[in-house]
Each structure stands twice: as structure tokens, then as C-alpha cells.
Amino acid sequence: MLQIYNTLTHQKETFLPLDAHHVGLYVCGPTVYDYAHLGNARVYVIFDILNRLLNYIYPTVTYVRNITDIDDKIIQASLTSGNSISEITERTTQAFQEDMKSLGNVSPTYEPKATEHIPEMIKMIQTLIEKGHAYEAEGHVLFQVTSDPSYGSLSRQGLEDMISGARVEIAPYKKDPRDFILWKPSTGDIPGWQSPWGLGRPGWHIECSAMSSKYLGETFDIHAGGQDLIFPHHENEQAQSTCCSNKPFVRYWMHNGYLIVNGEKMSKSLGNFLTVRDLLKKASGDVLRYGLLSVHYRQPLDWTDAGLLQAQNSLCRLYTAMRHAPKEDAASPDLNKEFLSALADDLNTPLALHILHGLASDINKSSSEKEKAVLAHQLKSSGAFIGLLTEDPDVWFQKSPKNCSEKALEGLHIECQIEARNKARQERDFKEADRIRDHLLEAGIALEDAPSGTLWRRLK
């Protein structure tokens, strides 16, 4: 039984899908104008876990994650860099998909692009105008907030409160300062599409409404994203969609907490903007993934170098246990029950990781080879379920952390040196044995004399 915290009701609820055979999940995807940062990564890793879990529980899951490839930030990036818009969006989209893969995320069922759904958006805007929820003004089309009595229900903002915030954009063509843009005119080199209101482009929110209804229907199960999207993005999506269809929009809203860096909000101006790309030079994708999952998704996550090291070491402990257990070629996965119930309890990944550590500990304590193999298989299966522990332990310990060439490694002739050292040990020439070990250690290779033989690993 899956429990999830619904932003709409502010409480944990039992998840009951509209159709028990087919669950719909929509996650707000990236605006492709720059490399994905760690905050983005957190969203996609967390909801990748949700997608995996839903797929485990239900026969079919449609997971939609859009790509926003028309947006003023992209236009701005094009103007400042001199690169064409398509150049920027194509390169960034590709980089994004590579990053997602490095982090161990499963691809969504659909990754629709905004620019390929302009007709759907136009149609939706027309419907909103017909129904009296939107109006045209000076080439713009605006959503009339006062026409939706439930506006503000998601973010729990009363209309009056929004005015006191007094930071809404004042534009002469707005009937009410809180009204938001569905369509805006494009001039000059700015990309535009023909519409009943002239050449123009969509506002920010309409794409998600249009694409979610196309792929998941007018009412669907789960819509997720970062906490900062609750207002205005998701509030506005909900207003557009419900006013357009006269049906409920989303049944469960899920929002993850912020990622902060060394106690400060991540921003370009502070210079603490961490891209996935840069972090992958310091640590492998599974270490980043472990780090992102080590905090509950609704809590803020403070990313530090110490935390990264801790993730590295924790993962190392799990792999060490697996390495010391006999390998067993079991065909079917064996998921730990407590592990699954931790995940099913509103994605309690820190607790799930604790259970993996418990399994590792049991492996280390067990004196039965058979039991070790069974536990290790369960550890591997459970880890793989959340996209961790997918590698062979020897490979994991011995691979280069920075994906650099293996030439330096080959020059060391590690296996030969281990053999030479073991020969010296047999002859009780410990001075020579230690010399070899120290020599390897200096090169970043640590040795471990296990009962089964000498193992080596790279120091991370």
C-alpha cells in the first residue's frame, strides 16, 4: 500500500489510482537553456524512484516528463551567446539526457517537447476564451484569475493575500494584476507561431496543461516537481486545466524540498551553482544518487563535500559486503520487504538505505556461505531497485573515479605486484611485501588480504 504526501491536502494519503491497471505520472521537466544542476537532479532522481515503485506495484505506468524548449530564458541565452535557439535546445537536451543516464534514471515513457505541441496549446487557450476564463488584450491572451473560484487552493493563497505581496507584474493590458499570460506576441527574431491572436508564443504554464492532458488525460494521478513550482506554476496549471475541462486536474500533487549548497541557496550569483556535469568529474553517478537519496525528499538537502564523501563511503560499505559474499547467479530479484515498505511510506529513502546497511551488516556477520549469498542477492536486488549497486563489486572498486584513461593503472601492473607481494609473504619477507603494498598505496591502490585472496581497490 503506497502512502504519499499530497500537497493538495497537506497530509499523507493512501494512493489509490484512477485506474488500478494504469497509473499516470507527470513530472515537470527541464527548460533546456543550461546544464542540469544538482537541484534538478534531485527532482528527477526522487521521482525516478517513484516511477520504479509504481511500475513494481501496477501493471502499467505512463511517466511523462516534458522538455521546455521555448521560453524567454532560452531566447535570452541565444541573444547573449550568439548561438541559435535550436543549437542551444538540442545540445542542452542531449546533455540533459546524458546526465539523467549517469545518475541512473530510467527514461520516462514520453518526453514531449513544448514546441511540438503548439496546436494543442492554442486549442486549449481558445476553449478558455470561449468559456470566459481568458481574454485577449494587445496581442496577449491572459487567464482571468477571478473567473476561477478555486484559484489559490493548491498553494493556499487567497486572492487578497497575493495583492498584499504586491510583486505581481503590473501590465497595462491586464484586467487584474494577478492575471497570467497564456499567449504572448513575438516580434523580430523571436520565435513565433501563427495563432488566432497573431504571431506569438505560449506562456510558461500552458504547455504542461496541454501535454499532460494529451498523454495522461484531463484528470490524472500524480503530478510532481520542485517545491518552488507550487506557486505560480502548478497553481496556474490547475486553474487552466480545470477551467478548460470542468474536471479535476491532478489527484495527488507531490513536491520535493530544495537542494542547498553549504547552507546557502544555490544560485549563479553566489558562485555555488553545481551542475551534474561538473560533479560527475568528482564522483560517479551512483555516489551522487546515493547522496541525493540519503535525505527524505520533502526535506531540504544541504549538499557539502563532506556529505559527498559520506555518500561515497557508505556506498563503499555496501559494495564491500557484496564483494565478500559468494556470487550467486539467481535469476529473479529478491526484494527485501522492509525495504519496500520504507519506499512505499512516502518514499522514505533514508530508511530504505538503512535497511540496505542492515543487510550488509548481516552478510558480514554471517558464518554461512549460503546465507551470505542469499543476503547478498537480496542486497543487490534491493539496491538495483532504486538504481544503486548495479555494478559488479570488483569493477566498482577498481574503476577509475574520474573516467580517465586506464593507462596509469596498467603501468602499475597491479596483479603482478600483488603476486610478487604474496610470494614475498610466503617467504616471510615482510619488508619486501610491505614495500610493494606501500608503493601501490602511494599510487592510490589499497590492498586487502581476504581469506579468498588479495583484493585491491582504488582509493576514492
Place this chain on the structure above:
RNA sequence: GGCCGGGUGGCAGAGUGGUUAUGCGGAGGACUGCAAAUCCUUAUACGUCGGUUCGAUUCCGGUCCUGGCCUCCA
């Protein structure tokens, strides 16, 4: 001003009305030629003030501190 969070041991971070989270790190021990890995033992804890209770870190209220949203943002 409005709306939402959070305050747990050296650090990170779960959880629970009464019993060890876990990981990293520290101390001692076992094992080892010595290490490493592992195991055992151990220290350090629930912001603050009240209330409910036989008993609260856990429930309720006040208070202090702190983060976020209300404008583009995952």
C-alpha cells in the same frame, strides 16, 4: 504582511509515547606477520518553557531560532 517547512549525539540523517536507527568520524578490544576489511564494546541526543500522561525526544500550547514561497527558478 500572508502561506508553508525545520530545529535529534562531533557531522549527516531516520524514527518512536516507555527498549541500539543507520552511515561517517572518535576510543578500546578481537582477527591479521603488520595492515586493510570485518566483528565486538563504548562515549556523545532529541532548541526552550509549560500542559496532558504512570511516563514525552515523540501528543498539545506558548516561545526562541532558522529555511522557503508570495517575482524567473526544480
